[in-house]
Amino acid sequence: MQKSRKWIGGVAAATLALGAFAGGAGAADTIKIGASLSVTGPAAFLGDPEARTLKMYVDDINAAGGVNGKQLELVVYDDAGDANNARTFATRLVEDDGVIAVVGGSTTGTTMAMVPVYEEAGIPFISLAGAVVIIDPVKEFVFKTPHTDKMACEKIFEDMKGRGISKIGMISGSGGFDKSMREQCLGVAGNYGIEVVADETYGPKDADMTPQLTKIKGTDGVQAVVNPGFGQGPAIVTRNYRQLGIDVPLYQSHGVASKSFIDLAGEAAEGVRLPAAALLVGDKLPNSDPQKAVVTGYKSKYEETTGQPVSTFGGHAYDGLMILVEAMKRAGSEDPAAIRDEIEKTTGFIGTGGEVNMSATDHLGLDLSAFKMLEIKDGDWTIVQ
């Protein structure tokens, strides 16, 4: 008796595992959309708010009757930031789950690893990662929602040009974000008549950037300094900058656009300018701004549901999902190719990242107005007009 009961338990467990592996042969009255996000691992700060946002809004859409009269079914996998995992999950979403569209890919690495799978299968894919390579050159089925580093550089240089600055110093870290943005900035500086006369770097664990900044301070003709950076580095740069008494304007990047930067840099952050998405300053936007309703709505919903402060990364997921849902409504079908065509026709969509106007040659659809130039005053953000 004892033995047979063990057997039954074993068989039940095995069946359960097999069933789980085979995946539900989804009922035909739901529309399956997929996501492979870096919910855990080093990129969890991206993937976690993205996954929460997708789940939250898919539930919302379903409660309101779904899309085209059908309920959405969201399949989320956690690739832990590993490109090889992401590739496997992409294959699984396409081959096994039979999704008709995919949102996500938290990092550039995971996104690029998945691109060939979706391109080959003809499944529309809206990436949530930063780099320009994702959409340049344009790939038929690949779109993305976050602004690029290049746009952040352009926003900064545009602001500098307005202030009559033409010679700048640059200091950046050696991390992936820092390096990519540094290169983009060097690439577009010339377009704004700006010359980079000093270019210094620091290591990811450096606790003091005084030597690099002293060198910049000693360079002739530096009218402003840009710090494309991510993490703690920029806060240290900002503190050292004030300690050395450098009095030309300091620009930070959108990589530190969070309250924790102001906390870390303290009083030294006064007067620092940086480009950031509207989500950060939703309540400070003028009422006439079309983004105001969207960003304040998303912010309060996210913070209420999850009990955590809103992040721009979750906002990217909101934009991706909504662009997809709108396209599905316009297409009126579940044909991936038809949905792809409609995503490409997205115009005037107001998301947390800005106004999206896509075209056959632009699968991002954001322009520089997507960024607001902020200045830190009295420990808070203010919008530079």
Add this chain to the structure above:
Amino acid sequence: MMRRLMSNRLAVPAILSLLVVGLFFVMPSSFYLRVAALVWISALAVIGLNLLMGYAGQVSLGHAGFFGVGAYSVAILPAQFGLHPLVSLIVGALAAALLAFLVGRPILKLKGHYLAVATLGFGILVFMVIGNEAWLTGGPDGMPVPRLVLGDWRVRGGEAWYWITGALMVVGSWIAVNLVASPTGRALRALHDSEVAARVVGVDVARYKLIVFVISAVYASVAGSTLALVNGFITPDAAGFLHSIQLVTMVVLGGMGSVLGSVVGAAVLIVLPQVLTAFHDYEHLLLGFLMMAFMILLRAGIVPSLSAAFAGRRA
């Protein structure tokens, strides 16, 4: 009977060939073919590492470094110098062998686990170079790998790679089994049982350890090249520390000193996360729990423990 079967040099490659061929016919979609191909690739690297851990009694905590050398060889060499991917694969394997030789030669003369520390450093070094030299490797965002073209055949799709990786794994197991049965293998086993005894009967301990280390590096490099070719895109995490640990875990889980165990260990660690996605938030908890259960219940590793239990019941 089991034991006699296992001692035959062709038994293990034959079992694995049957497995590769048999599994193909029950695979419902190319997603399953991909998972299987990933198992074969990891198994290849693990078979090599198992020679080092199971026979030479040394641990490498930087094997993903060699994996990365192979992977980035087939990415960089065709892009920069226009080499054919297969030539690049061989150059990568030679580079891995040379690196292993340079790292291992001074270290393996010492007694104890110095190799673990040295390889740990080596692995991190490779990872840092790949992450920092963005002009060459694409940095943390990774780089594309050109498709493998053999004559007129552009190798692509789940099926083609299933067969290629499966065949590579079988060949790898065949070489490993033969190596173990060769005079070198006998010396290695002697060394594993008692280093002092081996030295007394005239085995050049350091030399044999070095040989296995170099061979295991070549296995990892070839596996890395294959993965890069299958994916068509490679990121630095292939060479990362976590991947090294994963390879070591596969060896221990499957069973040290067992070629078949290497394949089982790789299969468990690659297939389980796919199965466990059904449990969502408890995925990692369950994975950890299952691995603990395996180690507590099957202490010598899955294959050796089970075959011992099987043999015991027969006797």
